[in-house]
């Protein structure tokens with residue numbers, strides 16, 4: 001089944017279909033590569049394949065980082081004396097580089113680094129460098145026009161055409177099991193679902209009801225994984241002053257031990273502080289940090305659910321999906337479901353998107369690229 005991309009009239013102007021220009025002579029002879037691109041605050045995902053086929057020839061998850069070689073670096077320290085490294089390579093050479101995270105709170109904060117990152121993504125998607133590359137790029141559900149403009153500016157001269165689509169819609173499209181469409185009992189998430197995407201920079205809660213979500217269908221706020229890390233760091237600093245734990249270590253500890261709900265037995269973690277071993281009790285702090293996030297997510301749910309029409313709300317309650325890195329917090333689905341039940345919502349069912357959560361937006365973006373009409377693509381004029 002093909003996906004039809006539909007927009008409600010209220011969707012902001014810059015992403016409406018614009019008139020297609022005649023294809024240039026060179027685009028008639030170049031092969032065309034379609035790209036699904038999730039540009040995340042912490043992690044990006046790129047899927048690509050040739051137009052006119054269902055093949056996926058590139059599937060990569062890349063930490064959204066760009067590292068610039070420091071002045072005076074000794075020859076040979078970085079392979080090939082590269083001046084710019086990306087993703088894991090940038091992470092691994094942190095000490096020798098000035099590492100920039102191009103996005104903050106879900107949007108581009110450092111344009112030059114973002115442009116370098118987008119160029120890298122194109123090289124990954126089309127190693128030949130010769131193809132005509134068209135990319136569907138996810139944007140936060142309530143991205144301002146300026147945030148969309150920043151993405152377009154970074155993509156100009158890199159991709160031949162782009163289409164920006166709200167991330168929760170793409171997540172639903174990626175999560176949809178195309179093989180089960182039309183089967184009795186299968187509720188299509190694109191048709192009727194509530195997506196909760198807890199990322200690094202933002203949490204997006206969004207009704208997905210068959211068209212691109214409008215501002216009324218979504219609540220997005222800049223409280224997500226990075227703020228949880230900040231909470232843990234501040235609390236640990238208070239309890240164990242000068243503990244010297246880096247943000248990276250705190251994040252790893254959080255990811256290993258995260259949970260919501262009632263407090264668990266103590267989690268004693270041995271860490272090296274100034275080279276000496278210390279045991280810290282982290283269970284309480286991590287639990288409070290994750291519950292604080294949950295307390296911000298829940299009201300967004302209870303605000304959006306009543307906005308669904310009374311015809312669709314019963315089915316919607318069966319189709320609440322949590323995705324993004326925050327979906328890995330232990331117990332988050334159970335606790336949200338219990339709260340909704342306790343508040344009187346009718347038989348809610350909260351599910352986790354699952355292990356593959358990092359890919360759903362890009363999978364949806366590639367499906368959208370394959371379904372897009374010619375007049376929906378936007379030309380990027382350098």
Ligand SMILES: Nc1ncnc2c1ncn2[C@@H]1O[C@H](COP(=O)(O)OP(=O)(O)OP(=O)(O)O)[C@@H](O)[C@H]1O
Nearest residue numbers: 040041042043199200201202225255258324325328
């Ligand atoms: N097991 C886990 N427990 C708690 N948090 C986790 C876990 N695994 C990943 N995370 C957190 O999820 C966040 C990253 O999620 P994700 O990859 O969805 O973000 P993103 O798409 O880059 O960000 P955004 O959507 O805000 O642009 C990080 O804060 C990370 O620490």
Ligand SMILES: [Mg+2]
Nearest residue numbers: 040041199324
């Ligand atoms: Mg994301």
